[in-house]
Amino acid sequence: MNSMEPFNVYPLYDVNIVKGKGCKVWDDKGQEYLDLYGGHAVISIGHCHPHYIKKMTEQLNKLGFYSNSVINKLQVELAERLGKISGYEDYQLFLVNSGAEANENALKLASFQNGRKRVLAIDKAFHGRTSLAVEVTDNPKIVAPINDNDHVTFLPLNELEPWEKELAKGDVCACIIECIQGVGGCNVVSKEFAQGLAAACKKYGTYLITDEIQCGYGRSGKFFAHQWLGIKPDLITVAKGIGDGFPMSGVLISPEFKPVFGRLGTTFGGNHLACTAALAVLDVFEKEHLVENANTVGTYLIEQLKKLQQSEPHIKDVRGRGLMVGVEMDIPQGEVRKKLIYEQHCFTGGAGTNVLRILPPLILTKSDVDDFLYRLKKVLDNYPADSNAE
Numbered sequence: 479m480n481s482m483e484p485f486n487v488y489p490l491y492d493v494n495i496v497k498g499k500g501c502k503v504w505d506d507k508g509q510e511y512l513d514l515y516g517g518h519a520v521i522s523i524g525h526c527h528p529h530y531i532k533k534m535t536e537q538l539n540k541l542g543f544y545s546n547s548v549i550n551k552l553q554v555e556l557a558e559r560l561g562k563i564s565g566y567e568d569y570q571l572f573l574v575n576s577g578a579e580a581n582e583n584a585l586k587l588a589s590f591q592n593g594r595k596r597v598l599a600i601d602k603a604f605h606g607r608t609s610l611a612v613e614v615t616d617n618p619k620i621v622a623p624i625n626d627n628d629h630v631t632f633l634p635l636n637e638l639e640p641w642e643k644e645l646a647k648g649d650v651c652a653c654i655i656e657c658i659q660g661v662g663g664c665n666v667v668s669k670e671f672a673q674g675l676a677a678a679c680k681k682y683g684t685y686l687i688t689d690e691i692q693c694g695y696g697r698s699g700k701f702f703a704h705q706w707l708g709i710k711p712d713l714i715t716v717a718k719g720i721g722d723g724f725p726m727s728g729v730l731i732s733p734e735f736k737p738v739f740g741r742l743g744t745t746f747g748g749n750h751l752a753c754t755a756a757l758a759v760l761d762v763f764e765k766e767h768l769v770e771n772a773n774t775v776g777t778y779l780i781e782q783l784k785k786l787q788q789s790e791p792h793i794k795d796v797r798g799r800g801l802m803v804g805v806e807m808d809i810p811q812g813e814v815r816k817k818l819i820y821e822q823h824c825f826t827g828g829a830g831t832n833v834l835r836i837l838p839p840l841i842l843t844k845s846d847v848d849d850f851l852y853r854l855k856k857v858l859d860n861y862p863a864d865s866n867a868e
Contacts, residue, residue, distance in 0.1 A: 491819055498525025501839050501846055503825070514850055515825040519660070519692045519802070519837035522719030523762040530722055530758040537754040544750065546743070552753035559760050560728075564701040566714070570731040573748030577691035577717035578606025580727040583742055584713040585610050585652055587735055588685035594651035597630045598644055598684075602662030605654060605689055614654055617661075635665055638674040645682040652685045652713075657703035660692035663829040664797050664804025672707035685712040691727070692802065695719035696763060696840050699773025699800035706799065719840070724755035768840040776800035779836070779847045786851060792858045794832075801842060805834040805854075809861055817860070822853035 495511075497504040501524060503513050513521070523530060544550070553573060561567040574580055585597065599605070599614045606612060613625050616632050633640045644650060653675060659665045679686045688694075688711040693703035695716055700706055702714065712734065717727035725746075746752070763769060780796060780803060787793040795806040807814060811828040818824045827835035834854075838846070 491816075493819060500524040501842055509823060511819070512824045512846065512849060512853070514836050514838040514842075514846075515827045516837050516839045517723065518827065519697065519718045520723050521839045522695060522697075523722050523759055523766075523768065524839045524841040527722065527758075527762055529762055529765075530755070533754050533758040533761075534724075534751065537751055540750075542749075542751050543746075545745065546748065550748065550750065550753065552750055552757065553748045556748075556753050556756050556760075559757065560730075563760060563763065564730070565705070566730050568733050569714075570733070570735070570737070572729045572731060572742060573752070574727050574729070574744050575725050575746050575752075576606070576727050577689075577715065578608040578611040579744075579747075580691065580715035580717055580729050581605045581611040581614070581654070581687075581689060582608055584687045584715050584729050585614070585654070586742070587713060587729070587731065588652040588687065590738075590741060591685065591735060592651055592683055594649055594684075595629055596644075596650045598641060598650055598653045599630055599632055600635050600655055600659065600662070601632050602635075602659060602665070603632065603654070603656065604659070604661035605656075606691075635659070635662075636668045636671040638671055638678070641675055642678050645678045645684055648682055650682065650684045652687050653679055654687040654689055656689045656691075656693055657707060658693035658698060658799055658802050660802075660835070661829055663806070663833040664802060664835060666797060666799060667707060669707045672704065672709045676709040676711070679712075687711060687713045687715065689715050691715055691717040692837070693799075696769040696772050697800055697802045697837070699769065699776050701769055703799065703802075720759065721752060721755035722759050724752055726752040726756060763840075766841065771842070772800040772840045775842050775844055775847060776803070778844050779803055779842075779850075782847060782851055786855060790855065790858050791863050792861055798836075801836070801838055801840060803836040804829060805836065807832050807834065807858075809858075811835075814857055817857045818853060822857060824850060824853045 494506045495503045496506045501513050503511050557571040603616045605614045609625050612621050614630050657667045688704045690702050712732045714730040720726050783796040792807050797804050811834050827837050829835045
């Protein structure tokens with residue numbers, strides 16, 4: 479007899495993770511793993527944080543969900559707290575459910591505001607999988623014909639001239655950038671480029687959107703990655719780390735944008751349980767100084783990886799900021815990740831063919847870093863020095 483099965487969209491590791499605590503997870507056989515992936519940069523305060531569990535349980539015992547047709551004080555509290563911790567108290571907050579949805583709404587707001595249709599994005603950009611978000615994603619393989627609407631021009635990272643040339647045409651609705659690229663391989667936007675782009679956007683009436691879905695929310699060692707660059711975007715999108723695993727996202731919207739009833743909407747966005755998750759995350763951020771920790775431990779991680787690079791011929795480059803780090807190797811990252819999981823019991827991410835992407839919970843310690851480097855070195859040392867497996 480047939481039974482319905484999950485639609486097979488991911489190649490899966492043969493590991494069934496059933497439990498988590500802090501920076502560790504366990505499979506159904508009781509094997510412990512060091513988690514330097516955080517379920518794709520989602521686990522910001524660590525797995526199963528006691529404060530998070532307490533707050534979520536209390537809220538579930540009161541009310542899990544009601545629609546956005548009534549007052550929800552938790553949304554008001556979250557907006558106040560997020561504005562304060564991020565330094566954007568004069569901005570407005572629209573809550574939705576996923577990173578792609580946040581980017582869709584940011585692009586939509588920009589287009590409503592200036593009436594334009596064109597978007598500029600960075601080569602290798604990833605902004606999500608829904609209609610407009612996937613169109614501004616530089617991967618033709620995941621863009622269906624129905625999404626391919628000629629709205630987007632992809633331009634090189636950190637080369638201002640081509641961006642200014644396109645902006646000067648006067649028809650660009652928005653520029654969307656990740657200040658540290660995720661899927662693109664942890665490439666970092668330079669200060670000069672960011673400031674030049676922000677000025678050019680102002681000059682030509684184009685809105686600047688920073689996609690802070692992966693690089694934001696404390697991961698870079700400041701609340702937002704763009705805060706290292708001295709710019710103030712018109713729209714900022716957040717997701718991943720905002721709810722420590724509860725599906726949630728948001729758009730921070732400059733005061734220049736005035737809301738119009740009926741333009742935007744959401745069924746699940748900003749629901750009671752989601753807001754509780756986000757508030758619990760901010761409690762832990764503040765109490766445990768996680769943004770500062772991401773900076774301190776991230777700096778240590780990058781220093782130690784660069785030190786390892788001196789003696790490890792397979793490491794070609796180390797880049798990123800805070801706890802968002804890319805290690806470029808001369809060996810396919812897929813092979814290295816498999817060995818890290820199956821032999822060294824350690825989860826990491828990947829980008830492109832050869833970049834190992836490290837996205838741990840923001841509670842990572844220096845001793846966790848040492849532990850990871852020991853495991854990584856063991857894997858890399860097993861490859862012959864001239865393996866050049868590109």
